[in-house]
Amino acid sequence: MKNDHDIGADPPDDRVLTTSRLRLPPWEERFADDLVRLSRDERVMRHIGSGPWTAEYAGERHRHALRQWQDEGFGMRAILRGERFAGLVSLVSCTLPGVAEPAMEIGWWIDxxxxxxxxxxxxxxxxxDEAFRLGAATLIARHHPANEASGRIMVKLGMIPHGDGTDRYGRPCRIHILPQPGLHRAGSPDRPDTPG
Ligand SMILES: CC(C)(COP(=O)(O)OP(=O)(O)OC[C@H]1O[C@@H](n2cnc3c(N)ncnc32)[C@H](O)[C@@H]1OP(=O)(O)O)[C@@H](O)C(=O)NCCC(=O)NCCS
Structure with a gap:
């Protein structure tokens, strides 16, 4: 017989991604305060747009994240370690000249x-991996040139440099892309290596 304590606080939801240490549920109402907290932390926002967000703007982005799940069936996820909120990963549709479509952009903020x-x-x-299951032909990520830790994550994800550009706030950024494995070129491995 199933014990409620075995399944944690979330109801069973096949949209929740899991990794060896983490659960990544779709964005929910209960994460509103976490977004306010992260987005006003200067350490987190050092390389994001024009810096910390007001609580009002964080609320707008929170509601946008909830709507995106309703409208598109994918989007921002919380990162939970146990029941503790450890950050978020975002996933949005986007376009970028010179890359195969449909393309999706990934981003991450960690507490x-x-x-x-x-x-x-x-x-x-x-x-x-979810982006490719959803049918993305290209995964895109951008980071501020000074945000070397984020660039390192892109490399560890198997992404390749795609020059410089501007981010959604119009600031300079470095772009990395990853073509859908199998669409890249004949004879390439099914999946890129994922060191680390
Ligand atoms: C960038 C950020 C997401 C990294 O989170 P994290 O969980 O600590 O990242 P990981 O531990 O998975 O990997 C970080 C990698 O960058 C490396 N790194 C950390 N600081 C670095 C620096 N100043 N210069 C170069 N590399 C650095 C780490 O050594 C690690 O690489 P390794 O595994 O090869 O040693 C986190 O600092 C953060 O949330 N920053 C604020 C929000 C942000 O900038 N998001 C990205 C927007 S593009």
Whole structure:
């Protein structure tokens, strides 16, 4: 007989991704305060747009994330370690000249208390694989040139440099892409290596 304690606080949901250490549920109402907290932390926002968000803007982005799941069936996920909120991974449709479509862009924010433990890489790898299951022909990620940790994650995900551009806030960024395995070129491996 099933024990409620075995299944944790979330109802069973096949949209929840799991990794060896993490659960990645679709964005939910209960994460609103976590987004406010992360987005006003200067350490987290150092390389994001024009810096920390107001609580009002964080609320807008929170509601947008909820709507995206309703409208598109994918989107931002919380990163949970046990029941503890450790960050988020986002996934949105996008376009970029010169890359195969449909394309999706991935992004990640980790709570500073959990930095340096491979959490971003582990969570992003699960969402990278989800993007290809959803049919993305290209996965895209952008980082501010000074955000070397984020660039390192892109490399660890198997992504390749695709030059410089601008992010959604119009600021300079470095772009990495990953073609859908199998669409890349004949004879390439089914999956890129995912070190780390
Ligand atoms: C960037 C961020 C997501 C990294 O999270 P994390 O869970 O600590 O990342 P991981 O541990 O999975 O991997 C980080 C990698 O970058 C490396 N790294 C960390 N700081 C670095 C630096 N200053 N320069 C170069 N590499 C660095 C780490 O050594 C690690 O690589 P390794 O496994 O080869 O040693 C986290 O710092 C964060 O949330 N920053 C604020 C939000 C943000 O900038 N998001 C990205 C927007 S593009």
């Amino acid at each position: 500073p208390a959990a930095w340096g433990q491979g959490i971003a890489t582990e969570a992003a790898a699960a969402v990278r």
